[in-house]
Amino acid sequence: MKNQSNVSQKGQSELSSGYLDSSGVQGDIPTTFSNLTNLQTVLASDNKLTGEIPGFIGSWLKLRTL
Template sequence: MFVALRNLQTVWASDNELTGSIPEFIGNWSKLKSLRFQGNSFGGSIPTTFSNLTLMEDLILRNNNISGSIPSNIGDYQRFLQL
């Protein structure tokens, strides 16, 4: 169901105790400008599909259990206002 939400521009899901990995399908939300996952229990790494989010301006993944490296192309995101 969430996979088909390609026109989303803002997703804020904070303090919900969401667990598991951050879903790969978020990288298909090509119009996403703001993603905030704060105070959840996501684990693992940032999905490589996030490289598709070329309109992203605001990415906040604070207070989770994310591990691994930051995607190497993060510097190419010219629209970032906040990371």
């Protein structure tokens, strides 16, 4: 995935929102995103994501908006 930001391990565990609309994101959703278990909101429209929706998204139990 292009345009990945460097978020510390602690930052990953605390991240609750990801706003990636129209940010030029391309490719598969990285498996490292499985660590983002506190995500409540992910907005990623108008990008070029490819591949299948990863199963680990099912472990994002706090997710309310995708």
